[in-house]
Amino acid sequence: xxxxxxxxxxxxxxxxxxxxxxxxxxxxxxxxxxxxxxxxxxxxxxxxxxxxxxxxxxxxxxxxxxxxxxxxxxxxxxxxxxxxxxxxxxxxxxxxxxxxxxxxxxxxxxxxxxxxxxxxxxxxxxxxxxxxxxxxxxxxxxxxxxxxxxxxxxxxxxxxxxxxxxxxxxxxxxxxxxxxxxxxxxxxxxxxxxxxxxxxxxxxxxxxxxxxxxxxxxxxxxxxxxxxxxxxxxxxxxxxxxxxxxxxxxxxxxxxxxxxxxxxxxxxxxxxxxxxxxxxxxxxxxxxxxxxxxxxxxxxxxxxxxxxxxxxxxxxxxxxxxxxxxxxxxxxxxxxxxxxxxxxxxxxxxxxxxxxxxxxxxxxxxxxxxxxxxxxxxxxxxxxxxxxxxxxxxxxxxxxxxxxxxxxxxxxxxxxxxxxxxxxxxxxxxxxxxxxxxxxxxxxxxxx
Amino acid sequence: xxxxxxxxxxxxxxxxxxxxxxxxxxxxxxxxxxxxxxxxxxxxxxxxxxxxxxxxxxxxxxxxxxxxxxxxxxxxxxxxxxxxxxxxxxxxxxxxxxxxxxxxxxxxxxxxxxxxxxxxxxxxxxxxxxxxxxxxxxxxxxxxxxxxxxxxxxxxxxxxxxxxxxxxxxxxxxxxxxxxxxxxxxxxxxxxxxxxxxxxxxxxxxxxxxxxxxxxxxxxxxxxxxxxxxxxxxxxxxxxxxxxxxxxxxxxxxxxxxxxxxxxxxxxxxxxxxxxxxxxxxxxxxxxxxxxxxxxxxxxxxxxxxxxxxxxxxxxxxxxxxxxxxxxxxxxxxxxxxxxxxxxxxxxxxxxxxxxxxxxxxxxxxxxxxxxxxxxxxxxxxxxxxxxxxxxxxxxxxxxxxxxxxxxxxxxxxxxxxxxxxxxxxxxxxxxxxxxxxxxxxxxxxxxxxxxxxxxxxxxxxxxxxxxx
Numbered sequence: 029x030x031x032x033x034x035x036x037x038x039x040x041x042x043x044x045x046x047x048x049x050x051x052x053x054x055x056x057x058x059x060x061x062x063x064x065x066x067x068x069x070x071x072x073x074x075x076x077x078x079x080x081x082x083x084x085x086x087x088x089x090x091x092x093x094x095x096x097x098x099x100x101x102x103x104x105x106x107x108x109x110x111x112x113x114x115x116x117x118x119x120x121x122x123x124x125x126x127x128x129x130x131x132x133x134x135x136x137x138x139x140x141x142x143x144x145x146x147x148x149x150x151x152x153x154x155x156x157x158x159x160x161x162x163x164x165x166x167x168x169x170x171x172x173x174x175x176x177x178x179x180x181x182x183x184x185x186x187x188x189x190x191x192x193x194x195x196x197x198x199x200x201x202x203x204x205x206x207x208x209x210x211x212x213x214x215x216x217x218x219x220x221x222x223x224x225x226x227x228x229x230x231x232x233x234x235x236x237x238x239x240x241x242x243x244x245x246x247x248x249x250x251x252x253x254x255x256x257x258x259x260x261x262x263x264x265x266x267x268x269x270x271x272x273x274x275x276x277x278x279x280x281x282x283x284x285x286x287x288x289x290x291x292x293x294x295x296x297x298x299x300x301x302x303x304x305x306x307x308x309x310x311x312x313x314x315x316x317x318x319x320x321x322x323x324x325x326x327x328x329x330x331x332x333x334x335x336x337x338x339x340x341x342x343x344x345x346x347x348x349x350x351x352x353x354x355x356x357x358x359x360x361x362x363x364x365x366x367x368x369x370x371x372x373x374x375x376x377x378x379x380x381x382x383x384x385x386x387x388x389x390x391x392x393x394x395x396x397x398x399x400x401x402x403x404x405x406x407x408x409x410x411x412x413x414x415x416x417x418x419x420x421x422x423x424x425x426x427x428x429x430x431x432x433x434x435x436x437x438x439x440x441x442x443x444x445x446x447x448x449x450x451x452x453x454x455x456x457x458x459x460x461x462x463x464x465x466x467x468x469x470x471x472x473x474x475x476x
Numbered sequence: 477x478x479x480x481x482x483x484x485x486x487x488x489x490x491x492x493x494x495x496x497x498x499x500x501x502x503x504x505x506x507x508x509x510x511x512x513x514x515x516x517x518x519x520x521x522x523x524x525x526x527x528x529x530x531x532x533x534x535x536x537x538x539x540x541x542x543x544x545x546x547x548x549x550x551x552x553x554x555x556x557x558x559x560x561x562x563x564x565x566x567x568x569x570x571x572x573x574x575x576x577x578x579x580x581x582x583x584x585x586x587x588x589x590x591x592x593x594x595x596x597x598x599x600x601x602x603x604x605x606x607x608x609x610x611x612x613x614x615x616x617x618x619x620x621x622x623x624x625x626x627x628x629x630x631x632x633x634x635x636x637x638x639x640x641x642x643x644x645x646x647x648x649x650x651x652x653x654x655x656x657x658x659x660x661x662x663x664x665x666x667x668x669x670x671x672x673x674x675x676x677x678x679x680x681x682x683x684x685x686x687x688x689x690x691x692x693x694x695x696x697x698x699x700x701x702x703x704x705x706x707x708x709x710x711x712x713x714x715x716x717x718x719x720x721x722x723x724x725x726x727x728x729x730x731x732x733x734x735x736x737x738x739x740x741x742x743x744x745x746x747x748x749x750x751x752x753x754x755x756x757x758x759x760x761x762x763x764x765x766x767x768x769x770x771x772x773x774x775x776x777x778x779x780x781x782x783x784x785x786x787x788x789x790x791x792x793x794x795x796x797x798x799x800x801x802x803x804x805x806x807x808x809x810x811x812x813x814x815x816x817x818x819x820x821x822x823x824x825x826x827x828x829x830x831x832x833x834x835x836x837x838x839x840x841x842x843x844x845x846x847x848x849x850x851x852x853x854x855x856x857x858x859x860x861x862x863x864x865x866x867x868x869x870x871x872x873x874x875x876x877x878x879x880x881x882x883x884x885x886x887x888x889x890x891x892x893x894x895x896x897x898x899x900x901x902x903x904x905x906x907x908x909x910x911x912x913x914x915x916x917x918x919x920x921x922x923x924x925x926x927x928x929x930x931x932x933x934x935x936x937x938x939x940x941x942x943x944x945x
Contacts, residue, residue: 340510
């Protein structure tokens with residue numbers, strides 16, 4: 029009997045994942061109350077994937093603890109869902125489902141890869157979920173948030189200075205600082221501060237008026253934003269966090285584009301970005317190495333190309349349905365639990381599952397964009413847009429990198445990869461979006 | 477409202493398109509490129525596939541089993557090669573690394589395309605599925621004939637079908653028994669004098685000697701399209717140019733020779749003279765059109781010939797290179813491909829040894845069809861070379877192949893090597909039935925002597941076997 033279960037598990041998990049993914053997109057045309065039934069079924073598939081994955085690990089590793097942690101995580105997931113519904117009846121349940129889908133898939137792979145990493149990630153997840161629970165409320169109550177615009181800007185700057193001075197070097201990049209034994213990656217939070225800072229600047233009245241004075245003020249604000257963006261990106265590049273720098277730059281491009289409503293902004297900044305890439309290619313050997321490893325990984329298979337070729341082997345050997353959980357060799361890829369978690373998923377859960385995961389990422393991005401569309405206050409539209417772009421671009425960098433679509437940048441896959449700071453900062457973004465969604469509906473009620 | 481959302485829509489479509497591009501790239505990778513990519517010796521995950529699938533069987537074109545899974549006396553599953561040494565290099569081995577067909581079709585052999593319900597049933601029962609079978613283009617009779625004809629000599633024979641690119645036989649000696657290659661690994665790899673693991677047909681680099689005159693001839697014809705028939709040389713057995721002297725083989729004096737006569741008699745003096753008349757830059761271009769200094773389109777590791785001449789090369793090197801000595805090196809397989817292209821009107825078919833992949837029940841999964849690889853020369857140039865190669869058999873060094881039931885065109889070679897005067901590798905390359913070409917055969921025998929005395933009889937036995945049935 030166990031053989032039957034295990035033998036079929038990879039097909040069943042792929043099927044559940046496909047059904048889950050379909051539900052992501054079924055919801056887009058529906059009204060809110062119609063979505064409730066949908067979100068319930070979707071949550072069912074989510075639980076099936078999570079419990080199913082851990083059950084396979086239980087049988088394959090003969091490890092009852094897997095079931096214990098699975099149960100604890102179910103308590104966490106269902107508990108948070110219930111709390112959110114009580115505290116914020118109008119929150120987006122589909123978004124909560126997606127959030128937990130990413131975390132569940134991450135937990136399954138982490139448990140299978142490293143017991144310790146899984147434990148730490150689980151603890152951080154619980155703490156983070158508790159921390160972000162009040163975020164939607166605070167966002168709704170704190171009307172004065174935009175007065176803090178320059179505070180956010182300064183805080184982000186300070187964090188970056190901090191990293192540059194006392195940051196620890198991991199894999200050639202100066203990324204983390206240690207506080208009380210907990211490694212902490214400030215650049216993950218700088219993204220949020222930067223988005224809030226730009227939201228404040230670009231929602232000034234002058235962006236929505238047509239007088240001569242408005243136009244002049246607009247130029248001043250754009251100038252300030254450009255200087256700030258340049259400083260932020262430059263400091264990240266200095267600490268060799270090129271992926272982080274690229275994300276901030278792209279956030280800036282699209283938020284500015286949204287503020288001034290001119291497509292030419294994208295072309296001009298695209299040119300600036302290309303020049304920046306070319307410059308960093310000339311200046312930094314690690315950038316050149318990554319580029320070489322991308323162009324022709326098999327010529328450098330024992331050096332710079334090792335990670336990406338191992339990743340391609342993993343994805344290719346797993347093929348459409350995967351080797352099955354615990355049946356592949358994802359641990360052959362260096363730092364698999366952080367940067368290459370997607371390859372591990374593709375190897376063991378299969379290409380269909382992995383492609384569905386990308387589709388769920390798309391649906392998450394679309395929900396963020398819809399939040400930006402629905403928000404009536406430009407400040408919140410900008411915040412939602414910034415978060416949407418930040419999320420989408422990071423996913424693109426990560427998955428594009430490990431599939432050799434683009435060169436590797438070394439960023440995490442939000443909520444799936446191992447990494448505490450990344451987990452907390454992504455959860456804050458999800459919570460901010462929930463806050464914006466609730467707010468929007470509140471104002472619609474006012475109109476009625 | 478709409479105005480505000482315009483930008484958001486653009487951003488939405490832009491990022492969705494980026495994601496979809498990744499989805500497409502993963503799908504293309506999994507459905508097209510992955511099997512080739514993961515068939516790398518660096519991919520340790522192949523062991524994971526072996527845990528799931530019973531490696532498939534390799535067959536010859538005539539239905540003989542060349543490699544299969546079997547139980548040994550201790551009831552342990554082993555890879556069994558019924559023909560032992562005969563297909564050592566062609567089929568290869570899969571025990572200590574992978575080579576030959578075992579390498580080229582590794583992932584296919586480890587992929588099961590058995591009926592889905594059966595696969596699921598076996599998976600549920602925790603049983604391994606049957607991997608797909610590979611039917612090669614190798615012909616056991618031709619392989620046996622080539623193997624026996626080569627005898628005790630070190631060397632190689634490669635036989636291909638001209639119009640399709642099918643490899644019908646490929647022998648390399650010294651050989652080894654793939655059944656015991658793993659047990660005897662240390663011993664076999666220590667034998668650097670014989671290097672039995674080296675597939676000389678694909679990877680043995682030899683001086684081509686007179687067989688290279690075909691390339692020199694092609695270059696001369698290309699440079700003198702209207703007047704090459706007016707070429708004339710008076711051979712007195714040697715040719716001296718800038719203090720470099722070249723002798724004709726065994727000191728023969730060929731007398732008055734035109735271009736065809738020089739080629740028929742394989743006159744070193746005359747071809748050395750031609751070498752001095754050529755534009756070396758163009759010569760290099762022509763050689764690279766013929767895949768020198770490039771790669772050969774085989775599925776398994778192979779080596780292309782080396783043509784190191786440059787426009788500033790010294791006259792000594794030029795004179796020696798024109799007759800296939802000096803620093804020119806070639807593998808038998810490269811020679812074979814050039815001969816195939818000449819026979820096929822200048823168009824090289826991609827060589828292949830895997831005819832089809834079938835599931836274990838015999839349903840075809842993938843049928844390989846002949847594909848054109850590249851045009852190596854124009855049709856008219858190929859026609860001229862063909863005519864000259866026919867003349868070699870008719871009047872020249874290939875006369876042993878004259879007057880048989882079938883017609884052959886070819887070129888012999890006796891390539892000097894090392895420092896000892898008079899020792900030479902015996903070469904032959906040629907094809908049968910020039911009007912409507914059937915097969916091409918290339919033979920090299922290390923240190924045997926002249927091409928016409930040693931390599932030609934080997935080729936003749938292969939042709940006999942092909943036409944005798």
